[in-house]
Amino acid sequence: xxxxxxxxxxxxxxxxxxxxxxxxxxxxxxxxxxxxxxxxxxxxxxxxxxxxxxxxxxxxxxxxxxxxxxxxxxxxxxxxxxxxxxxxxxxxxxxxxxxxxxxxxxxxxxxxxxxxxxxxxxxxxxxxxxxxxxxxxxxxxxxxxxxxxxxxxxxxxxxxxxxxxxxxxxxxxxxxxxxxxxxxxxxxxxxxxxxxxxxxxxx
Numbered sequence: 001x002x003x004x005x006x007x008x009x010x011x012x013x014x015x016x017x018x019x020x021x022x023x024x025x026x027x028x029x030x031x032x033x034x035x036x037x038x039x040x041x042x043x044x045x046x047x048x049x050x051x052x053x054x055x056x057x058x059x060x061x062x063x064x065x066x067x068x069x070x071x072x073x074x075x076x077x078x079x080x081x082x083x084x085x086x087x088x089x090x091x092x093x094x095x096x097x098x099x100x101x102x103x104x105x106x107x108x109x110x111x112x113x114x115x116x117x118x119x120x121x122x123x124x125x126x127x128x129x130x131x132x133x134x135x136x137x138x139x140x141x142x143x144x145x146x147x148x149x150x151x152x153x154x155x156x157x158x159x160x161x162x163x164x165x166x167x168x169x170x171x172x173x174x175x176x177x178x179x180x181x182x183x184x185x186x187x188x189x190x191x192x193x194x195x196x197x198x199x200x201x202x203x
Contacts (some may be wrong), residue, residue, distance in 0.1 A: 082141030
C-alpha cells in the first residue's frame with residue numbers, strides 16, 4: 001500500500017490531470033481510462049483512489065472548498081478590518097480570467113452533480129459554506145459598527161454569492177462584455193451599497 005503522503009500526492013496528480021482533460025474534452029465522455037492515460041497509469045491504478053468518474057468529479061467539486069472557503073477564510077483572518085475582509089473575499093472568489101482552468105473545471109464538476117442538490121449534500125454544502133463566510137464578515141462588520149447594513153447579512157451574502165457564481169461563469173465562458181474587472185466593479189458596487197462603506201482597492 002502506498003504511504004499516506006504519496007497517496008495525497010497521487011490523488012492531487014489525478015485531480016490535476018482531470019482538470020487538464022476537462023479543458024480539452026467533453027466532460028460527458030470522459031472516462032477513468034482517459035485520466036489514467038494522461039498520467040501513464042493503468043485504469044486500476046486510478047481506480048485505487050477513485051472508483052469511477054462520478055467519485056472523481058465529486059472530489060473535484062469539493063476541491064472548491066479549499067480554494068473558495070479554506071483559502072479565503074485564512075486570508076480573512078489575516079486582517080481585522082471587515083471592509084478589507086469583504087474586498088479580499090470578493091476578489092478571491094472570482095476567476096483570475098477566462099483561462100482559469102481550475103475555476104472552469106471545478107464548476108463543470110459542480111454542474112455535473114445535476115439539479116437534485118437535496119440528494120447531493122456534499123455539493124450543496126459548498127455553496128452554503130461560502131455564503132456563511134460572506135454572512136460572517138457582513139455581520140461582524142455590522143456588530144463592530146463598521147458596516148451600516150441595509151438588510152439582513154444573510155440576504156446580502158446570498159446575493160454576493162449569486163453574483164460571484166454567475167459573473168464568474170461569464171468570465172470563464174469568455175463573454176467579451178464580462179471581464180474580471182467588470183465583475184469586480186459590479187460586486188464591489190453592490191457591497192458598498194449594502195454596507196454603506198467604500199471598500200479598499202484589490203487586484
